[in-house]
Amino acid sequence: MVITSVNNDYIKEVNKLHQKKYRDESKTFIVEGDHLIGEAYKSGYLKEIITLENNLVKYDDIKTVYVTKEVMDKISEQVSSTNIIGICNYIENKDVNNNVIMLDSLQDPGNLGTIIRSAVAFNYNVVLGDNSVDIYNSKVLRSTEGMIFNVNFIKSNLLDFINEHNDYKYYIADMNRGINVKKINNIPKHGIIVGNEGNGISNEIRNMDLDYVHIGQNNKCESLNVGVAASIIMHELGDINE
Amino acid sequence: MVITSVNNDYIKEVNKLHQKKYRDESKTFIVEGDHLIGEAYKSGYLKEIITLENNLVKYDDIKTVYVTKEVMDKISEQVSSTNIIGICNYIENKDVNNNVIMLDSLQDPGNLGTIIRSAVAFNYNVVLGDNSVDIYNSKVLRSTEGMIFNVNFIKSNLLDFINEHNDYKYYIADMNRGINVKKINNIPKHGIIVGNEGNGISNEIRNMDLDYVHIGQNNKCESLNVGVAASIIMHELGDINE
Structure with a gap:
């Protein structure tokens, strides 16, 4: 059977x-x-899976619904046309067990996607603070390039997380303050906190008396992209050894 | 005088x-x-400058043209409305004099913007190879966050550049091959070559018998974002000392 109406209840x-x-x-x-x-x-x-009626689907054990191109275009958020859409269950996460990158009201979907990709690369778990962009936002998912399924993340108020995990060493990433990331040696299990694209770190985190870390750079540069800054720090401090 | 018609010759x-x-x-x-x-x-x-008739403009010594909102919306490429647009002269560049980041058919405007921002931060000049996205593309400009005016870049065929600058040490950035970027010490003046988002480095560069550099990472990660990878390598090998 092929669903031909955009008003079909399932499609709605x-x-x-x-x-x-x-x-x-x-x-x-x-x-x-x-x-x-x-x-x-x-x-x-x-x-x-939802796919076009003439599409050869490779996942035999997954329920597959066939639709017309009109219905597909109604569901798809892509500019160019999609011929397959998947419905996925929310991802179950384990307790954090590695270094963590902590996001304080991060708003840009592309930045979250970039950070997730780099977190997988450098063995970090991700803590999504309150007011951060939703991890299941379609733009986030696209920019993770599939790494959404390989990252361990939890949603938590950052203050609560810090209070509940006092075996971690915490650093706030800042443009100007704190130790240069290249000068940190033998760092134990740690959390790195990055802030909002426009407003930086929230006052409630700044008031916690944590250490700061910064990336040495030319003073002509006003700031690095937050996804890049987080990735540089994870690369520098992470536990990948080869 | 206020231009009210989208068909005005100047606006066209x-x-x-x-x-x-x-x-x-x-x-x-x-x-x-x-x-x-x-x-x-x-x-x-x-x-x-082109601006709305009621906008207070701060640049007294720059020719200013006033337009209606309808005309402004016709010119603007932004989704949210703009109230000021600038026409700028092409940027004059000096010969390269620092380390260089070299782009081999880089296509994504956001990635180029990110790399430009990081190049300013870490004192790199940028060499835009043939087939790379145009640096004056509006999405590139936005994602540079103004750093377009602080970067020194040249457009050049990469093979020509390498042949003309034989005092540089060159590295091709690769997922799997070459030396780990953290293990390079005392590197002299150098060029780092990053490739196209989908196809990587072109064969003509691969055939040049250059050294490779990679970023150590978890093998679950298929690849880092190219803007992130370039930034990590520039941070690691650049000449910022503080």
Whole structure:
């Protein structure tokens, strides 16, 4: 059977998943395109596939719904046309067990995607603080390049996290303050806190009397992109040894 | 006088600057928003301003053209509305005199913007190889956060550049090959070559028998974002000392 109407009840339910509220209710989210769906499948999070009636689908054990191009275009958020969409279950996370990168009201989806990709590369878990962009936002998912299924992340108020994990050494990333990241040696298990793109670190974190770390740079540069800054610090302080 | 018609000849000429061909002909480009225009002014590249009739403009010595909101929206490429647009002269570049980051067919405007910002931070000049995205593309300009006016860049075929600058040590950035970037010490003046987002380094560069450098990472990560990878290597090998 092929769904031909954009007003079909199932399609309406799927379309609601573009909103965080409905994602949180159903504990499911949408991914688009072969690469992300392949990663979802490998990780065991792929629940259903929606695809064009003439598309050859490779995942025999996953419920597959066929739709017309008109219906697909109604669901897809991509500019160029998609021929496959996956519905995935929310990702179950383990307690943090590695170094962590902590996001204080990070807002840009591309920056979160970049940080997730680098966190996987450098063995960091991710702590999403309050007011950070939703990790299941479609732009975040695209910019993780599939690494969403390989990262261990938790959502937590950052103050609560710090109070509950007092075996970690914490650093606030700052433009100008603190130790140069290249001068830190033999750092134990640690958390690095990066702030909002416009406003930086919130006052409640600044008031906690934590140490600061900065990246040495030419003073002509007003600031690095926050995704880049976080990645540089994770590369420098992370536990990858080869 | 206020220009009220989107069909005004001057406005038509300005709109042509959204195309690379006309930018190259007139050697001018468009920037949008107060921040970029402020940076253009400070650097001496701001030629003209187009602004809304009721906008208080701060640059007395720059030719200013007033337009209606309808005309402004016709020129602007921003989703949210802009109230000021600048026409800038093409940037004059000096011969390269520092370390260089070399872009082999880099395509994504956001990645080029990120690399320019990091190049300023870590004292690198930028060599834009053939087939790289145009540096005056509006998305590139926005993502440089004004650093376009502080970077020294040249456009050059990369093979020609290498042949003409044989006092540089060259490294090709690669996922898996070559020396770990953390293990390079006392590196002299150098060029780092990063490749296209999808296809990596071109064969003509690979055939040159240069050394490779890689970033140590978890093998679960398929690849870092190219802007991030370039930034990490520039941070690691650059000449910022503090």
